[in-house]
Amino acid sequence: MNTLDYTKRAVTILICLITIGVFNSHAIRSQFLDIDEGSGDSGTSVVEKQETARSLPPYIATNIQARRLDNIRGAVKITWEKNPESDESFIVGRATEVPHNTEKALNAISIKLVAPGEELSAIDSNLPPGQYYYVVLSRTKVMDKDVELHPNVNYTTVPVVIERESRRIDERNMPDKVTLIHAMIVNRTRVLLTWRGIQSPDATYTIYRDTSPLNTPERIRSARKIGVVDATKESYVDRSIDKTGTFFYAVTTKDRSGNEDLQLTPDQSYTATGLFVALESRNIVSGLRVDNLSENSVRLKWHGAEAAVGGSFLIYRDIQPITDPEKIALATHIGTVPMSTTEYIDRNLNKGAFYYAVIGKRANGTVDTALIEDSNYTSRPVVVGSRYRVTGINSVYRENKVYVIWRYSGSTGSRAFRVLRLERKITDLRGVSNSQIVGRVNILHRKFVDNNPPGGKYYYALVPDKREQWNRYGLRAGMNITDRAVSARDDTVREQKEDSRQPQREYRRSGIDNILRMTFFRGRFGLAIKRLHIALPQTDNQYDAAKARLFIGRSLIELGKYRESLHYTLSRDVKRHFPMDSRFWSSYAISRVR
Numbered sequence: 001m002n003t004l005d006y007t008k009r010a011v012t013i014l015i016c017l018i019t020i021g022v023f024n025s026h027a028i029r030s031q032f033l034d035i036d037e038g039s040g041d042s043g044t045s046v047v048e049k050q051e052t053a054r055s056l057p058p059y060i061a062t063n064i065q066a067r068r069l070d071n072i073r074g075a076v077k078i079t080w081e082k083n084p085e086s087d088e089s090f091i092v093g094r095a096t097e098v099p100h101n102t103e104k105a106l107n108a109i110s111i112k113l114v115a116p117g118e119e120l121s122a123i124d125s126n127l128p129p130g131q132y133y134y135v136v137l138s139r140t141k142v143m144d145k146d147v148e149l150h151p152n153v154n155y156t157t158v159p160v161v162i163e164r165e166s167r168r169i170d171e172r173n174m175p176d177k178v179t180l181i182h183a184m185i186v187n188r189t190r191v192l193l194t195w196r197g198i199q200s201p202d203a204t205y206t207i208y209r210d211t212s213p214l215n216t217p218e219r220i221r222s223a224r225k226i227g228v229v230d231a232t233k234e235s236y237v238d239r240s241i242d243k244t245g246t247f248f249y250a251v252t253t254k255d256r257s258g259n260e261d262l263q264l265t266p267d268q269s270y271t272a273t274g275l276f277v278a279l280e281s282r283n284i285v286s287g288l289r290v291d292n293l294s295e296n297s298v299r300l301k302w303h304g305a306e307a308a309v310g311g312s313f314l315i316y317r318d319i320q321p322i323t324d325p326e327k328i329a330l331a332t333h334i335g336t337v338p339m340s341t342t343e344y345i346d347r348n349l350n351k352g353a354f355y356y357a358v359i360g361k362r363a364n365g366t367v368d369t370a371l372i373e374d375s376n377y378t379s380r381p382v383v384v385g386s387r388y389r390v391t392g393i394n395s396v397y398r399e400n401k402v403y404v405i406w407r408y409s410g411s412t413g414s415r416a417f418r419v420l421r422l423e424r425k426i427t428d429l430r431g432v433s434n435s436q437i438v439g440r441v442n443i444l445h446r447k448f449v450d451n452n453p454p455g456g457k458y459y460y461a462l463v464p465d466k467r468e469q470w471n472r473y474g475l476r477a478g479m480n481i482t483d484r485a486v487s488a489r490d491d492t493v494r495e496q497k498e499d500s501r502q503p504q505r506e507y508r509r510s511g512i513d514n515i516l517r518m519t520f521f522r523g524r525f526g527l528a529i530k531r532l533h534i535a536l537p538q539t540d541n542q543y544d545a546a547k548a549r550l551f552i553g554r555s556l557i558e559l560g561k562y563r564e565s566l567h568y569t570l571s572r573d574v575k576r577h578f579p580m581d582s583r584f585w586s587s588y589a590i591s592r593v594r
Helices: 003-020 025-037 046-055 102-106 139-144 217-222 325-330 467-472 491-501 503-510 512-518 525-538 542-558 562-569 572-577 579-593
Strands: 062-068 076-081 090-095 109-114 121-124 130-138 160-162 179-186 190-196 204-210 224-230 235-238 245-254 275-277 285-294 297-304 312-318 332-338 343-346 352-361 382-384 389-398 401-409 416-422 437-442 447-451 456-464 486-488
Touching: 062 130, 062 160, 076 130, 090 102, 090 121, 090 139, 109 121, 130 139, 139 332, 179 245, 179 275, 190 245, 204 217, 204 235, 224 235, 285 352, 285 382, 297 312, 297 352, 297 382, 312 325, 312 343, 332 343, 343 352, 389 456, 389 486, 389 579, 401 456, 401 579, 416 447, 437 447, 456 467, 512 525, 512 542, 525 542, 542 562, 542 572, 542 579, 562 579, 572 579
Parallel strands: none
Antiparallel strands: 062 076, 076 121, 090 109, 090 130, 130 160, 179 190, 190 235, 204 224, 204 245, 245 275, 285 297, 297 343, 312 332, 312 352, 352 382, 389 401, 401 447, 416 437, 416 456, 456 486
């Protein structure tokens, strides 16, 4: 390259640096180093970088480097370092401007997701001529859009320049490349590799495997050679996988003279996407259980099959079941504990439903990502929030039944409660016998009917389903035990007494009551509404009219039309003749509307 070419390139680079606001002597020196030596180093001393790395949180990548690969046109290698205690997944991004702020960093084009345990490097290939900057960010922080940026620590300020190169003809006559390479799992742990061969009967194919894409000659030379087949074959079965992991393959061609073409094409002669293979494992983690510890924390417990020296457990959380290794990469890594520990507390959670997975990482660095339902990942969510509790209770006696309704709050814990029928108001549950338990309910249903209770006055209470919780469960009147006793009595006797005072109500038993017996009390609520509406104009008795409106309202409640029912249960004559019923059923309807 002559002096004039160097001068033109230097002028172009200086103009770019002035435009992006990073024009300083340090950057100029780095830029010329990049031109001459293929280096993107910012010039920061090793001591300065080490001091910076120690002062940063473990989720920040450090010592980022981006260099051209001289032997591959349009390819850049990005490397970085991380805190040894970090189990972060990192996203490598490419930008055409310095990604010095959050917006530019998040808008960078993602070129690779590097999971915990993988090599801290990425190859960006097939780049057109231009200048490129790179940034390496924690996947968790990217998801939260809360990133920290440090120049020449986790993003580059000096561009890697890809120049337009003149087409050079290789002096050696290399064999053609295979095309249409494809890898798929067969028989659970074996990989079938297929490709389209070349038209040369004297060629041979060499198959390579590695845990990173085989996109450079150096990677192919360091990869494991797993097989050689002649030109008549266009497939190969890899039976030699001995550990769980993600694998990449390449197939090269070699002619009779021994020339092997190592310049490969993605998804033609090498697989650009890894194939995950999970071997049968000893199930390092089993019996995973997650329980609510408080309103905003949960406790995870599990069994560990081995206690490898230096091994650890990785804990993940997500809003969807973590059913496969790909979902592990998308889940939030919330903690790491040594294999001597089989418990973890996830604190300060927001309200919601969460799923968990715990996987083992052996001392040699291999991660057991074979996921088994309800063994090392949860198939049912744990709901975080306040526990279910009763916030109000009332009861009313009608038609030889006691209706108990309640309000509740909370979103987590057991929904099962017991209903107690008590002859006196109590504040604790000592001495309560099984004979006083009249039902088991789901707190979400808000209603219980005590059919044909014996004559007397009763208080009703809602208590936890499990008796072992009773000794710390207090009763408060109007909250979880009724404030007033309800009288269970024979309605026929009451009606006879009322009839002796008001003989004109004979129609009530033969008219409205007959309608109710034939419709409402047989569950025919739509017909009850229709017939009661017909009967209303036919009576001038206020008590009859009030009763008809009350049961129209109750029929609407049974049909789920709570808002419409309030027009009847809160009408003036219903409130005058049936005050307790009006208050009870209107409160119930309002709670359902809300």
